[in-house]
Amino acid sequence: MIRWKTDRFAGWGRTAPALARAARPERQAELDAAFAGAREFGATLPRGNGRSYGDAAQVTDGALVLGTRLDRFVSFDPATNLLVAEPGATFADLLAAFLPRGLAAPVSPGTMYATLGGALAADAHGKNHDRAGSFGAHVEWFDLLIANGETLRCSREQNADLFRATIGGMGLTGFVRRLALRLAPASPFVRVKESRVDDLDEFFEEFAASRDGANFTVGWVDALAKGAQLGRGIFETAEYAPDAAQRPPGLRAPKPIPFDLPGFALSAPIVRGFNELYWRRVPEAGRTGERALDRFLYPLDSLADWNRLYGKRGFHQFQAVVPDGPARDAVRDMLEKVAATGNASFLAVLKTLGGEGHGLLSFPMRGVTLALDIPNAAGADELLASLEAIARDAGGRIYLAKDSRQSAATFRATYPRLAEFEAVLAEFDPEKRLESDLSRRLGIRGGPA
Amino acid sequence: MIWVVIGASSTIAREFARQAAMQGAGILLAGRDRDDLAANAADIATRANVPVRVEHFDLADASEHSALLESAHSFANGAEINLFLAAGTMPAQAEIDADPGLAAGTIVTNYTGAVLLLQRFAPVFEAQKSGTVIALGSVAGDRGRLKNYVYGSAKAGLHAYLQGLRARLVRSGAHVVTLKPGFVDTAMTWGLPGLFLVASPAAIAKAALTAAAKKRDIVYAPFFWWGIMSIIKHIPERIFKKLNI
Numbered sequence: 001m002i003r004w005k006t007d008r009f010a011g012w013g014r015t016a017p018a019l020a021r022a023a024r025p026e027r028q029a030e031l032d033a034a035f036a037g038a039r040e041f042g043a044t045l046p047r048g049n050g051r052s053y054g055d056a057a058q059v060t061d062g063a064l065v066l067g068t069r070l071d072r073f074v075s076f077d078p079a080t081n082l083l084v085a086e087p088g089a090t091f092a093d094l095l096a097a098f099l100p101r102g103l104a105a106p107v108s109p110g111t112m113y114a115t116l117g118g119a120l121a122a123d124a125h126g127k128n129h130d131r132a133g134s135f136g137a138h139v140e141w142f143d144l145l146i147a148n149g150e151t152l153r154c155s156r157e158q159n160a161d162l163f164r165a166t167i168g169g170m171g172l173t174g175f176v177r178r179l180a181l182r183l184a185p186a187s188p189f190v191r192v193k194e195s196r197v198d199d200l201d202e203f204f205e206e207f208a209a210s211r212d213g214a215n216f217t218v219g220w221v222d223a224l225a226k227g228a229q230l231g232r233g234i235f236e237t238a239e240y241a242p243d244a245a246q247r248p249p250g251l252r253a254p255k256p257i258p259f260d261l262p263g264f265a266l267s268a269p270i271v272r273g274f275n276e277l278y279w280r281r282v283p284e285a286g287r288t289g290e291r292a293l294d295r296f297l298y299p300l301d302s303l304a305d306w307n308r309l310y311g312k313r314g315f316h317q318f319q320a321v322v323p324d325g326p327a328r329d330a331v332r333d334m335l336e337k338v339a340a341t342g343n344a345s346f347l348a349v350l351k352t353l354g355g356e357g358h359g360l361l362s363f364p365m366r367g368v369t370l371a372l373d374i375p376n377a378a379g380a381d382e383l384l385a386s387l388e389a390i391a392r393d394a395g396g397r398i399y400l401a402k403d404s405r406q407s408a409a410t411f412r413a414t415y416p417r418l419a420e421f422e423a424v425l426a427e428f429d430p431e432k433r434l435e436s437d438l439s440r441r442l443g444i445r446g447g448p449a
Numbered sequence: 450m451i452w453v454v455i456g457a458s459s460t461i462a463r464e465f466a467r468q469a470a471m472q473g474a475g476i477l478l479a480g481r482d483r484d485d486l487a488a489n490a491a492d493i494a495t496r497a498n499v500p501v502r503v504e505h506f507d508l509a510d511a512s513e514h515s516a517l518l519e520s521a522h523s524f525a526n527g528a529e530i531n532l533f534l535a536a537g538t539m540p541a542q543a544e545i546d547a548d549p550g551l552a553a554g555t556i557v558t559n560y561t562g563a564v565l566l567l568q569r570f571a572p573v574f575e576a577q578k579s580g581t582v583i584a585l586g587s588v589a590g591d592r593g594r595l596k597n598y599v600y601g602s603a604k605a606g607l608h609a610y611l612q613g614l615r616a617r618l619v620r621s622g623a624h625v626v627t628l629k630p631g632f633v634d635t636a637m638t639w640g641l642p643g644l645f646l647v648a649s650p651a652a653i654a655k656a657a658l659t660a661a662a663k664k665r666d667i668v669y670a671p672f673f674w675w676g677i678m679s680i681i682k683h684i685p686e687r688i689f690k691k692l693n694i
Binding site: 028030069073097 | 458460471482484485488489492495496497639640
């Protein structure tokens with residue numbers, strides 16, 4: 001028997017909780033029952049661990065089918081490194097089971113509590129995008145429960161249109177009931193090279209020097225620095241260190257945020273002071289050290305529920321990618337806007353992306369991506385709108401897994417394969433059973449049914 | 450060592466089997482839902498490089514108990530046998546009040562079946578002079594109350610039985626843990642009104658393994674339920690009988 005509960009569900013940014021019904025099947029047979037039963041409540045949407053920031057995993061007055069308890073591994077073939085798993089398995093599960101065997105997810109988002117199903121739906125990218133591409137590139141196939149209750153095997157050969165629509169499709173094609181992911185060799189430690197970056201030009205020099213060489217690259221940028229210091233930050237490159245000693249020597253555990261910081265204290269002067277200290281943490285000459293893989297990939301996970309730092313009103317996350325050509329100017333414009341308002345946190349990330357994803361709505365393109373937390377306070381909407389305009393005018397786009405505010409017009413203008421995506425939905429979900437608050441806001445298939 | 454996990458389709462048992470396997474134990478999954486057990490077995494075998502076996506098993510059918518014992522012996526192949534007993538059902542009290550026949554099923558799965566099975570397994574622990582039995586009791590067994598008294602009384606009986614079994618087995622070096630979870634976030638409690646301080650199945654499983662390692666006797670999980678139940682147990686009956694809980 002499937003029991004439904006009514007509750008409020010929000011994204012990680014907690015800006016706009018939506019009232020919805022939710023079922024949480026624990027077995028594959030219960031999934032079919034829940035997915036069918038959802039029909040009587042209106043729009044249906046799969047949801048994982050709620051790690052997307054905006055309104056992608058919620059559907060107001062609809063029915064959510066939660067995948068978190070469909071979290072089992074199905075099989076693993078050591079000859080091919082192909083793992084078959086249910087969608088609710090998380091990157092944390094994967095790390096615990098496979099890192100001791102020298103394997104890890106080939107691509108990992110910034111939190112290990114994201115589910116594999118969620119990473120597929122977002123076509124998530126990681127710190128190794130230049131090298132490895134996004135998550136969907138490593139998915140061999142998946143079984144998709146579609147609107148009419150059938151389950152279809154999708155791969156590059158079989159149901160290839162659904163395959164490409166589901167990768168990055170934000171859950172709008174159906175419920176992925178199991179997926180096959182090819183794991184990649186890894187080791188428990190990485191050797192991280194950190195260097196202080198004085199301004200934006202230096203950041204772009206670092207990108208150019210390392211993007212095709214280093215395995216992992218990521219930059220932290222001081223989003224409140226102005227003038228000559230605009231774009232200063234810390235640039236990190238990292239490689240697996242299979243020769244590392246058991247415990248990483250020297251380097252202290254990374255603390256991107258001071259964990260005892262109270263939520264009400266995230267005001268501009270305090271963040272500015274913090275950023276100054278954080279920047280100076282790395283010596284001027286830079287440094288190299290070994291770090292546990294999980295601490296490198298998921299620095300924020302050492303603080304549970306860090307989204308609560310932003311208080312009840314929550315926060316927006318803005319992430320856009322801009323093609324290489326106009327990237328420097330566009331990023332400069334964005335950082336100037338942010339610094340002028342003072343409405344941004346320390347969690348600002350600048351990094352390069354390597355190329356387009358496999359999905360029709362995949363976010364990445366070859367270029368530079370900037371990600372910022374923006375507290376949901378006065379002026380946030382205006383700031384987001386101006387950042388959106390800069391990204392759009394530079395030929396970039398906004399990441400749907402982070403987005404909470406972009407306009408339907410910007411979305412339609414910046415996702416060139418949207419029409420193909422909508423055509424696949426029209427074929428496999430003619431009744432428009434699957435919807436999310438995001439799909440309604442962005443007018444996917446013309447908005448609400 | 451191996452863990453025989455009874456009621457292995459339950460969410461707590463699924464988590465327990467995973468965590469025990471990650472510590473290197475072989476796992477025998479016993480329960481009624483064959484497909485689900487097969488999926489759990491594949492999960493465990495993929496996560497942890499340990500032997501896994503599935504047995505179809507109904508705790509309520511005592512004629513199956515000896516077959517499970519034999520299977521455990523052959524699966525263990527000389528290794529230490531441990532038992533995690535998570536079988537049980539919790540129909541709403543209102544349903545039982547409407548259909549007295551449901552009371553029998555509740556008592557069989559939560560009490561009679563458990564006692565008969567543990568009686569059969571007790572000599573195993575005496576013979577091997579080691580090993581642990583973890584049985585899931587419930588805070589509902591600490592005091593009979595309006596909303597849950599048939600289930601609660603079966604668990605209360607189980608608690609008393611486990612105390613006696615503990616005294617019997619300690620003499621040969623084996624150990625019995627009575628684990629009393631509070632509200633746990635499972636399919637059984639999903640969407641029920643009036644729950645608070647709900648714990649994850651993974652946390653309960655972890656508490657079970659810790660209790661076994663530290664040879665704890667009676668453990669509330671999470672621990673603060675000890676305090677809550679201490680208060681509830683001390684409310685005078687003349688007041689308690691009028692409370693709507």
